[in-house]
Amino acid sequence: MSQPSTLVILGASGDLTRRLLLPGVGSLLELEPERELRILAADRADLDAQAWQDRLQPALTEGGAPPEVVQAVAATSTYTSMDATDPVALNALLTQAAGEGGARRVVLYFALPPAVTERVCHAMLGLTLPRDLHLTMEKPFGHDEHSARALNTLVAHLVPDDQVHRVDHFLGKSTLLDIMAVRFANRLFSAVWSAEHIESIEIAYDESLALENRAGYYDHAGALRDMIQSHLLQAMALVTMEPPASITARDLRDATAAALRATTLWGGDAISGSRRARYTAGTSIGRAVPSYVDEDGVDPARMTETLAQITVEVANDRWAGVPITIRSGKALGATQKHIVITFRDVRHLPRGLKGADPKDRLIIGLSPDTMELRITTNGTDDPLELEQSVLATTLRESELEAYGEVIAGVLDGNPMLTVRGDAAEECWRICDAVLGAWERNEVPMEEYPAGSPVPAAWGAALAD
Ligand code: NDP
Numbered sequence: 087m088s089q090p091s092t093l094v095i096l097g098a099s100g101d102l103t104r105r106l107l108l109p110g111v112g113s114l115l116e117l118e119p120e121r122e123l124r125i126l127a128a129d130r131a132d133l134d135a136q137a138w139q140d141r142l143q144p145a146l147t148e149g150g151a152p153p154e155v156v157q158a159v160a161a162t163s164t165y166t167s168m169d170a171t172d173p174v175a176l177n178a179l180l181t182q183a184a185g186e187g188g189a190r191r192v193v194l195y196f197a198l199p200p201a202v203t204e205r206v207c208h209a210m211l212g213l214t215l216p217r218d219l220h221l222t223m224e225k226p227f228g229h230d231e232h233s234a235r236a237l238n239t240l241v242a243h244l245v246p247d248d249q250v251h252r253v254d255h256f257l258g259k260s261t262l263l264d265i266m267a268v269r270f271a272n273r274l275f276s277a278v279w280s281a282e283h284i285e286s287i288e289i290a291y292d293e294s295l296a297l298e299n300r301a302g303y304y305d306h307a308g309a310l311r312d313m314i315q316s317h318l319l320q321a322m323a324l325v326t327m328e329p330p331a332s333i334t335a336r337d338l339r340d341a342t343a344a345a346l347r348a349t350t351l352w353g354g355d356a357i358s359g360s361r362r363a364r365y366t367a368g369t370s371i372g373r374a375v376p377s378y379v380d381e382d383g384v385d386p387a388r389m390t391e392t393l394a395q396i397t398v399e400v401a402n403d404r405w406a407g408v409p410i411t412i413r414s415g416k417a418l419g420a421t422q423k424h425i426v427i428t429f430r431d432v433r434h435l436p437r438g439l440k441g442a443d444p445k446d447r448l449i450i451g452l453s454p455d456t457m458e459l460r461i462t463t464n465g466t467d468d469p470l471e472l473e474q475s476v477l478a479t480t481l482r483e484s485e486l487e488a489y490g491e492v493i494a495g496v497l498d499g500n501p502m503l504t505v506r507g508d509a510a511e512e513c514w515r516i517c518d519a520v521l522g523a524w525e526r527n528e529v530p531m532e533e534y535p536a537g538s539p540v541p542a543a544w545g546a547a548l549a550d
Pocket residue numbers: 096097098099100101102103105106128129130131168169170171196197198199200202224225226
């Protein structure tokens with residue numbers, strides 16, 4: 087039975103709360119209808135109680151919460167219109183959240199713009215905080231290594247780091263969690279998971295969708311900050327980490343942080359270790375797409391990339407010499423969301439086996455959740471002619487949405503599926519070197535027509 091908790095949402099009338107957070111809570115309540123959860127919402131928007139209920143209830147239902155559970159949670163949920171940076175209002179809200187005798191766990195969810203989150207943390211410095219307070223911070227956590235470190239120092243004055251949950255919902259994705267079983271529970275893979283047998287790794291999140299009216303956010307972020315700095319580097323850490331002693335918050339986050347600390351740009355700098363591009367006019371998913379620079383709300387002078395790729399090396403004994411390519415982009419000809427592990431060729435093929443030996447690959451689909459093993463077999467026409475065969479499966483999809491999975495951990499006070507402070511800093515360290523070189527124009531901005539494949543020169547793993 088989980089401990090009673092109060093989820094305090096700052097920024098409760100915002101986009102994240104409506105689209106991801108509340109449906110995520112709804113998916114958790116579908117699976118655990120007996121969970122004792124209270125939701126206190128706050129935002130500066132002037133909503134009355136009914137207007138809040140009109141947002142809360144459909145969003146929980148959308149996530150899958152049964153009607154009687156939605157009713158029960160809604161009955162105790164309140165909305166406060168306030169400035170979240172006001173210490174007096176914040177104090178009142180947190181006291182209400184902790185309940186009689188301060189007995190409840192309080193999860194303070196910052197669904198706020200990052201600069202406001204920081205101001206709220208400053209405002210909390212002078213308050214007497216609830217005994218069992220957990221802070222849940224959204225990405226981006228800082229805007230570079232220096233600011234991430236400063237934010238870590240600030241929140242360390244409020245609660246211990248294992249009570250700070252930096253959300254990266256990719257860590258709640260079932261395929262990423264499956265990596266641990268695949269790697270550590272199969273001799274077939276655990277024995278060959280190193281530079282000796284693996285030639286290269288690609289982690290890609292390529293989308294066919296273009297900007298979809300999100301210039302306000304995207305033109306300031308770009309593909310590198312949007313996807314690579316957070317989600318895809320976390321995925322890389324899970325793929326390359328040393329086996330943790332246990333799948334617990336401490337051991338798992340020790341292992342992923344160590345992998346990130348060992349990560350350097352391929353060739354030592356962003357000139358050899360990164361590429362960037364933006365789309366020009368074309369057709370994607372049957373629709374005419376204007377050039378990125380002509381999209382509404384885009385400032386071409388910002389030089390925002392819509393396709394980014396970095397190549398890194400995890401510089402340790404297990405991985406030295408293996409290029410790990412991490413890529414994400416928009417308006418591409420095909421959606422490719424996957425991790426591709428490419429194995430080395432065998433050292434020697436017996437005479438008599440004919441033809442080229444196709445690359446053996448393990449392909450983990452990130453959405454939908456699939457797994458494919460491409461191996462070399464005998465040919466269908468000529469039994470001695472080599473051919474590639476595919477063993478494919480659709481993986482068990484978690485019953486919880488990724489957000490629900492992460493929130494379940496947060497409400498239980500378990501930070502395992504969230505990002506530790508030092509790991510957040512490491513992700514910025516890797517990306518800062520690239521962003522700096524891009525700002526100095528040391529890496530050219532390439533172009534690709536919307537709806538075209540990843541440019542051939544970028545060497546996408548499955549382009550052959
Ligand atoms: P929104 O701007 O939609 O929502 C933020 C909410 O906070 C708004 O309702 C805003 O009010 C309110 N707010 C701002 N300042 C204050 C204040 N001082 N006191 C009280 N309320 C305030 O942002 P999102 O929901 O999109 O994003 C929230 C966070 O989640 C950000 O850190 C973002 O990076 C992160 N995130 C968002 C995702 C998404 O898909 N939306 C995905 C992943 C992360 P007002 O409208 O009046 O400014």
